[in-house]
Amino acid sequence: xxxxxxxxxxxxxxxxxxxxxxxxxxxxxxxxxxxxxxxxxxxxxxxxxxxxxxxxxxxxxxxxxxxxxxxxxxxxxxxxxxxxxxxxxxxxxxxxxxxxxxxxxxxxxxxxxxxxxxxxxxxxxxxxxxxxxxxxxxxxxxxxxxxxxxxxxxxxxxxxxxxxxxxxxxxxxxxxxxxxxxxxxxxxxxxxxxxxxxxxxxxxxxxxxxxxxxxxxxxxxxxxxxxxxxxxxxxxxxxxxxxxxxxxxxxxxxxxxxxxxxxxxxxxxxxxxxxxxxxxxxxxxxxxxxxxxxxxxxxxxxxxxxxxxxxxxxxxxxxxxxxxxxxxxxxxxxxxxxxxxxxxxxxxxxxxxxxxxxxxxxxxxxxxxxxxxxxxxxxxxxxxxxxxxxxxxxxxxxxxxxxxxxxxxxxxxxxxxxxxxxxxxxxxxxxxxxxxxxxxxxxxxxxxxxxxxxxxxxxxx
Amino acid sequence: xxxxxxxxxxxxxxxxxxxxxxxxxxxxxxxxxxxxxxxxxxxxxxxxxxxxxxxxxxxxxxxxxxxxxxxxxxxxxxxxxxxxxxxxxxxxxxxxxxxxxxxxxxxxxxxxxxxxxxxxxxxxxxxxxxxxxxxxxxxxxxxxxxxxxxxxxxxxxxxxxxxxxxxxxxxxxxxxxxxxxxxxxxxxxxxxxxxxxxxxxxxxxxxxxxxxxxxxxxxxxxxxxxxxxxxxxxxxxxxxxxxxxxxxxxxxxxxxxxxxxxxxxxxxxxxxxxxxxxxxxxxxxxxxxxxxxxxxxxxxxxxxxxxxxxxxxxxxxxxxxxxxxxxxxxxxxxxxxxxxxxxxxxxxxxxxxxxxxxxxxxxxxxxxxxxxxxxxxxxxxxxxxxxxxxxxxxxxxxxxxxxxxxxxxxxxxxxxxxxxxxxxxxxxxxxxxxxxxxxxxxxxxxxxxxxxxxxxxxxxx
Numbered sequence: 001x002x003x004x005x006x007x008x009x010x011x012x013x014x015x016x017x018x019x020x021x022x023x024x025x026x027x028x029x030x031x032x033x034x035x036x037x038x039x040x041x042x043x044x045x046x047x048x049x050x051x052x053x054x055x056x057x058x059x060x061x062x063x064x065x066x067x068x069x070x071x072x073x074x075x076x077x078x079x080x081x082x083x084x085x086x087x088x089x090x091x092x093x094x095x096x097x098x099x100x101x102x103x104x105x106x107x108x109x110x111x112x113x114x115x116x117x118x119x120x121x122x123x124x125x126x127x128x129x130x131x132x133x134x135x136x137x138x139x140x141x142x143x144x145x146x147x148x149x150x151x152x153x154x155x156x157x158x159x160x161x162x163x164x165x166x167x168x169x170x171x172x173x174x175x176x177x178x179x180x181x182x183x184x185x186x187x188x189x190x191x192x193x194x195x196x197x198x199x200x201x202x203x204x205x206x207x208x209x210x211x212x213x214x215x216x217x218x219x220x221x222x223x224x225x226x227x228x229x230x231x232x233x234x235x236x237x238x239x240x241x242x243x244x245x246x247x248x249x250x251x252x253x254x255x256x257x258x259x260x261x262x263x264x265x266x267x268x269x270x271x272x273x274x275x276x277x278x279x280x281x282x283x284x285x286x287x288x289x290x291x292x293x294x295x296x297x298x299x300x301x302x303x304x305x306x307x308x309x310x311x312x313x314x315x316x317x318x319x320x321x322x323x324x325x326x327x328x329x330x331x332x333x334x335x336x337x338x339x340x341x342x343x344x345x346x347x348x349x350x351x352x353x354x355x356x357x358x359x360x361x362x363x364x365x366x367x368x369x370x371x372x373x374x375x376x377x378x379x380x381x382x383x384x385x386x387x388x389x390x391x392x393x394x395x396x397x398x399x400x401x402x403x404x405x406x407x408x409x410x411x412x413x414x415x416x417x418x419x420x421x422x423x424x425x426x427x428x429x430x431x432x433x434x435x436x437x438x439x440x441x442x443x444x445x446x447x448x449x450x451x452x453x454x455x456x457x458x459x460x461x
Numbered sequence: 462x463x464x465x466x467x468x469x470x471x472x473x474x475x476x477x478x479x480x481x482x483x484x485x486x487x488x489x490x491x492x493x494x495x496x497x498x499x500x501x502x503x504x505x506x507x508x509x510x511x512x513x514x515x516x517x518x519x520x521x522x523x524x525x526x527x528x529x530x531x532x533x534x535x536x537x538x539x540x541x542x543x544x545x546x547x548x549x550x551x552x553x554x555x556x557x558x559x560x561x562x563x564x565x566x567x568x569x570x571x572x573x574x575x576x577x578x579x580x581x582x583x584x585x586x587x588x589x590x591x592x593x594x595x596x597x598x599x600x601x602x603x604x605x606x607x608x609x610x611x612x613x614x615x616x617x618x619x620x621x622x623x624x625x626x627x628x629x630x631x632x633x634x635x636x637x638x639x640x641x642x643x644x645x646x647x648x649x650x651x652x653x654x655x656x657x658x659x660x661x662x663x664x665x666x667x668x669x670x671x672x673x674x675x676x677x678x679x680x681x682x683x684x685x686x687x688x689x690x691x692x693x694x695x696x697x698x699x700x701x702x703x704x705x706x707x708x709x710x711x712x713x714x715x716x717x718x719x720x721x722x723x724x725x726x727x728x729x730x731x732x733x734x735x736x737x738x739x740x741x742x743x744x745x746x747x748x749x750x751x752x753x754x755x756x757x758x759x760x761x762x763x764x765x766x767x768x769x770x771x772x773x774x775x776x777x778x779x780x781x782x783x784x785x786x787x788x789x790x791x792x793x794x795x796x797x798x799x800x801x802x803x804x805x806x807x808x809x810x811x812x813x814x815x816x817x818x819x820x821x822x823x824x825x826x827x828x829x830x831x832x833x834x835x836x837x838x839x840x841x842x843x844x845x846x847x848x849x850x851x852x853x854x855x856x857x858x859x860x861x862x863x864x865x866x867x868x869x870x871x872x873x874x875x876x877x878x879x880x881x882x883x884x885x886x887x888x889x890x891x892x893x894x895x896x897x898x899x900x901x902x903x904x905x906x907x908x909x910x911x912x913x914x915x916x917x918x919x920x921x922x
Binding site for chain 2: 027057059060063068069070074075311312313314316317333334336337338339340341342343348350377379380381409410411412413414415416418419420422423425429430432433434435436437438439440441442444445446448
């Protein structure tokens, strides 16, 4: 119940505004700020960010590098004035030093403590830094901040060959983007295939083949051993368990690790996935403190295992829930089933929840079915293949996972199947689903239905 | 248990094959034949069709006329030999004259009765013939049979202006196709807007505007009064309640009326929608007789009202159920929720179940929400708008209908929402749905979720 501009006894005493402090200006922080404003018109809302900007879309950066998006300017969501006009006070290039959760204040720079009524921690993530010799050479690109990306974009003009470290979602986008630019691209990944935590090899195979058609060289089951430098301290290649690879640039796309130092020092409990533990209101273990986005961990809806490092859409949605609750409203966040999809190489690939590989690794039993379908009537020009694999719980036949690779409609199908997993839709439901049949946009048989029918046919022997 | 080739007492007596007769060679008939063969390897399966061909896709015809599909040949599903190889005996250009359901036989031409063990009636539909003077002039195109369509395709070369009668799904496709060809196109429809039984005016407005941009002239709330001919007995225009319209060609796209004469004469009960009444196994009121496709009527899953005249996908799925059961298997067909979508003008339009207009007309209460979303990240090139309107049951907030207009992913969303209606998914579920966010294929906020959130916000005042 604090208001900097009106002390006790002033004429404005009747006007009691709440101060909500948000640490972090990414999707979660900006989502929290907007939702807090929507919940409480009078609250004072302050966002601290280390960066020069807030509310741009880092997800767009690979596509500027790849040439699909013509400039960085359009990645910004709004002007700084627009936030000011909403009464959201964003303090740029301002790092929060400490949180005093007991005293309900934060310290910023060398100034006095800044009190808060509610605090939302959205400190995000950072790449796992490769723990190898040469990891401080010039020419190692950690893609994240848009100002740095603009500088690297100029560097890319002179790059002939690049190594992308690890085929997570960002790595897959960057391999595709660098191939688009005509850079000789190497993917180095310790896993057996791309995005191995989420995919099966049969689903990702067309993507990998298309990268090769685009000129990329793929080094799977390959560990990075060192980054090699020249006499000027610049990257000249990498040493791996499979031999040396020459390159001008290393793009680090390792796992997103939650940034929790600040919150952990203030007593916020950290869980098994390395993120802040939150309840369904995004409240942390410390009263008056919420957390959202990549610094928090969230239960997976099927396995109940905590996970973190999801998408910007998840961060934004979590931020909104945290912002509403921090401002005195009531909103709950649901467990996640994690629909995902992307353009990779010449394909769209996506899925939800478990792959066969992951379910097997976790000891989760499943039955499965798959089908190779098409996206339009079989005679319509530019139709695309759509391969679907479904995983279901034995007995109940409730859907527990899906994977797809194809050329159209993968994102929409992933969204659908995530809701199917969440609401307990079964293979029998999907096998008898109705589908739009219209030659330019939909085939006689929906690939999801065909995959479910395949699963039932296998079960019936 | 009949077999023409092996009479009682012959050496083949032990081989008892069932004869399944199917009347009609469209999607339902071919679906029934294939499913019957899959269920009973030994059954004799005979399909009678009046036409020269079976198993082509009439749904593709407008796109050949419009130029998107280069030729008619690719609309055929298989060669005649392929059906013969599956042991499906298709009798082309052969009309069934009568059904003797008591004696379990059909009469074909002037031959002896052909006995059957199981009969599947898939006699399809025909256009309501315009009941106006001039309806027998030359230059009136009832688009249905592919051989006739090939001839009309040549006629179109010389056509400068055309009138399309009624903006049902086929009429909408034909207006679009004729505009693509550069023919001056008039749409004449007694309804207030296109596809008025399924759409609301705000959803269909962009489609209608785009037709006008493509040069079409739209005459809604306009009744056909006569087709006007020249001295040679050829179409020269139409007279309507809004005045005369000159044209060289009239394309009749009136409602699909079920063809039930043959079955009704044999005692098959006909229902309120004009189609054969069937149970969930597609069995008619007469033992040993199944029906499927546009000649049958099916309960709507929400209202339980019988409906008919659905898509080729529905006909095919119903045919498969009828074929399995006719061959001695067991399969049930579900009530329908009717996802639909098409390309119309410069847009994709689609939905499921009720529009606001239809729900209001039927006296079905609803709450609604809508949103104007986008198909990709807001900064990604070629993103398309996606407008979504949702209807839900008051109180439970179960989804009961949806409509969409946009540029990408409409078919996949319609399939999703049909399953949502069927399985009782609510606005609260949809408001909190997870969605893929990936700049080239999915926006931060899924338009379906935004529409559900809008509905909840309205309810909460």
